[in-house]
Amino acid sequence: MTAPDETGIGVDEWVEQSEGRREGHTGFTAPARRLFDKLTPGSRLTLFLLAAATYPFLVRGSDVRIGITILLLAMVALGLNVVVGWAGLLDLGYVAFYGFGAYFYAIVASDQLPAHWPTWIAIPIIVAASALLGALLSLPSRRLVGDYLAIMTLFFAQIFVELVRNFERLPFVPDDLNLTGGPNGIPGVKPFEFFGFEFNGQELLGGTLPTFSRQYYLVLVFLGLLIVGLHNLNDSRTGRAWRALREDTLAAEHMTMPVNRLKLLAFAVGAGIAGLSGALFATVQNGVFPNNFNLFVLIIMYAAVILGGSGSIPGVVLGAVAIAYVPELLRDPTKAGLLFYVGIAVVLFVLVRRWDKIAATVGGVFVLGLVVRFFSSRIWDESILGEVNDTSLSRLLDDWVLNFESQRDVITSYAFVLAIVGVLLVVLATGWWKIAALIPTLYLAILVWENKLVFQPSITRQLLFGAVLVVMMAVRPQGLLGTRRVEIM
Amino acid sequence: MKPILELRSLSKAFGGLQVIQDLDLVVGAGQIVTDDDPVVGQGEAVADLDFSLKPGEIVSVIGPNGAGKTTLFNLITGIYEPDSGDILMDGRSIIGLSPEQVSNLGVARTFQTLRVFLNMTVKENVMAAAYGNTKVGMWGSVFRTPSARREEKQISDLAESKLSFFGERLMGYRWDQPAYSLSYANRRRLEIARAMATNPRLLMLDEPAAGMNPAETHEITELIGQLRDDVGYSILVIEHDMHVVEGISDRVIALDHGVKIAEGSFEEVATNPHVIEAYLGAGAAGTK
Incomplete structure (x- = not known):
């Protein structure tokens, strides 16, 4: 059979190339993207594991805890990715399985029960029980999709926290039995122990490695195994069927795929991974408390999956790293300031794009600062004598931006409101008007930052974290390593 | 030899609107290849002619918009349950089976509004x-056992x-491209390839x-003929393009308002006054 219409193929090729052009192979991230695409999945994993394994050597002892948090979030987000990213089921009850695994392990490995279970027995049982719970909870919701499923499963998440918080008051529980410890949680959870070797908070290899590293490497090994297993599963008939389900459930059903069984399996696999992560979390924290499993934790998990790129294993891991590491970075005023100005730079690149305009904006902000300072210091000299935050960046800017000695709160509040008005103007304006609006807005933002926010790390952290997420999602709506979903017919 | 698919006085109504009414249809009963003029659709009566049969035949369903053609497909594949009547595959009723069960019995279909898995690669769609x-x-799969490999x-x-x-068209570099990058016509081809991968005996093509x-x-048109001749599928086709219908059909069925108004060879159906009336309105048949 000859192909009578060569143009048809040409059109397809053009469409595919334009996809490629859009798909991150242009712009300043292109070299990194191309390098990433060249690596095989195995070498990507090896590189990641090597980098992760050297992390404890590069940081001070207590910072290893941050590493453990990151790895745990990566694990639990990978489980969520099975349900949400692959099978396309919006499961808002996922955090309940994480909590279930954590509480299960805490109960069998603390003084809540007279006998401690050996770890190598407890872990498989916890994973199986979590998976079973996931399968059971998916039964009433298997006919539901999208937002209906989300509401139903959200109920499970909420009920889990209430149940553990009020365990001893449940009708079928005797008054003197309080297995979950109620609002006080369960302290004193024993670490994992395999054949006499304890994965406690102690140093590995007689103190040559920093503290907490036993637990760190334990979680890293589990994460590595999980990534391999999930990668294999994704490239199998089950993984393909899940994705087919996500793309078009009705068509999948017509193509021999048992939709309900596959949904149940996705729930079970996700829940099993959550249960395992929960057990690890319980041992790392040495205890479990109801608030460890509230809706905020669920949102963090979702943020990791969505930010990294729903459906992509490396993406989800990267998303977890970003979500768990950025707030830690923001604790340090120097790094927070750095992030603030990097954020401004990114906004500039995204909003303005052209080099001449970027240069004009930066120059404009610089000149505006000098002019304002010149006149302000003549009129009211308290406007430049205020306390300066003790970071090198702030000291550098001290001779340029205003620093109020008195009335600081009032002035920064007005400046903040004006900055928001400025943001609105920037969004509405086009062309050079956009630059004209951008210059005072940026100046006001820096003014507010240097006078107020930099002195209040706790508020700033949340604000800046939110801003970072907004910027990242605006730059790559499909997630850092995700592929753009297309719904065109 | 039992026919692959047999419909017995099938009816379906949506809220008082009769979409399919008392429809009888036999597909894949066999076809005499020695004869110039194929005799088809005789159900079990042709069972003893086994030696001269080949299983594949192409039956086209035509009719104006709203005639119930796609509803017929949805009834057969198990999306809807009929109000009355029976659907038999190999002589066994498939009423009440889910689309998944029906597809596992060897019925595969394509969709009028394309439903490829857009964000999967071309090859993954078929796999x-x-x-x-x-x-x-x-x-x-998780452990990549030898049998899994x-x-x-x-x-x-x-x-x-x-x-x-x-x-x-769908070879080579195309395999790893996402299905959304395909042109409309290629998506139609991909849907057919995907349906073929379910290993069906009856292929139902919706336009x-x-x-x-x-x-x-x-x-x-040539390709659908090949599917019958080379692969041996029985094929049920909904099609509006009369050139295609003429080119491929062993038999044509015309529906109007859910009622079968004509059945036979293309020439018979195309010249049937009821069919012309259904398409062009009352009185049109007389002017022809």
Whole structure:
């Protein structure tokens, strides 16, 4: 059979190339993207594991805890990715399985029960029980999709926290039995122990490695195994069927795929991974408390999956790293300031794009600062004598931006409101008007930052974290390593 | 030899609107190849003529918009349950089975409004449809056991052979492209390849030539003939393009308001006054 219409193929090729052009192979991230695409999945994993394994050597002892948090979030987000990213089921009850695994392990490995279970027995049982719970909870919701499923499963998440918080008051529980410890949680959870070797908070290899590293490497090994297993599963008939389900459930059903069984399996696999992560979390924290499993934790998990790129294993891991590491970075005023100005730079690149305009904006902000300072210091000299935050960046800017000695709160509040008005103007304006609006807005933002926010790390952290997420999602709506979903017919 | 598909006085109404009414239909009963004029649709009566039969036949369903053609497909594949009547596959009733169960019995379909898995690659689209004919469980896949590897290779080969059916169009570099990057016509081809991968005996094509240019329409006509002759499928086609219907049909059925108004060869149906009236309105038949 000859192909009578060569143009048809040409059109397809053009469409595919334009996809490629859009798909991150242009712009300043292109070299990194191309390098990433060249690596095989195995070498990507090896590189990641090597980098992760050297992390404890590069940081001070207590910072290893941050590493453990990151790895745990990566694990639990990978489980969520099975349900949400692959099978396309919006499961808002996922955090309940994480909590279930954590509480299960805490109960069998603390003084809540007279006998401690050996770890190598407890872990498989916890994973199986979590998976079973996931399968059971998916039964009433298997006919539901999208937002209906989300509401139903959200109920499970909420009920889990209430149940553990009020365990001893449940009708079928005797008054003197309080297995979950109620609002006080369960302290004193024993670490994992395999054949006499304890994965406690102690140093590995007689103190040559920093503290907490036993637990760190334990979680890293589990994460590595999980990534391999999930990668294999994704490239199998089950993984393909899940994705087919996500793309078009009705068509999948017509193509021999048992939709309900596959949904149940996705729930079970996700829940099993959550249960395992929960057990690890319980041992790392040495205890479990109801608030460890509230809706905020669920949102963090979702943020990791969505930010990294729903459906992509490396993406989800990267998303977890970003979500768990950025707030830690923001604790340090120097790094927070750095992030603030990097954020401004990114906004500039995204909003303005052209080099001449970027240069004009930066120059404009610089000149505006000098002019304002010149006149302000003549009129009211308290406007430049205020306390300066003790970071090198702030000291550098001290001779340029205003620093109020008195009335600081009032002035920064007005400046903040004006900055928001400025943001609105920037969004509405086009062309050079956009630059004209951008210059005072940026100046006001820096003014507010240097006078107020930099002195209040706790508020700033949340604000800046939110801003970072907004910027990242605006730059790559499909997630850092995700592929753009297309719904065109 | 029992027919692959048999409908017995099938009826379906949506809220008082009768969409399918008392429809009888036999597909894949066999066809005499020695005769110039095929005699088809005689059900079990032709059972003793086994030696001279080949299983594949192409039955076209035509009718104006709203005649109930797609509803008929949805009834057969198990999306809807009929109000009355029976649907038999190989002589067994399939009423009440889910689309998944029906597809595992050997019925595969394409959709009028294309439903490829847009964000999966071309090859994955076809590989996914092999689910029902493969066995490896989740753990086998997680650990990549030897049998899992073997089966994966088989699925891959199956997908490649089905895609190769469409010449160069869906081959080579196309395999790893997402399905959304395909043109409309190629998505139609991909849907057919995907349906073929379920290993069906009855293929149901819902307007396979819609949205294709004349050259492509000609090509798809030849291709549907090949599906019958080379692969041996029985094929039920909904089609509006009368050139396609004329080119491929062993038998044509005309529906109007859910009622079968004509059945027979293309010439018979095309000249049937009821059919002309259904398409062109009352009185049109007389002017012809």
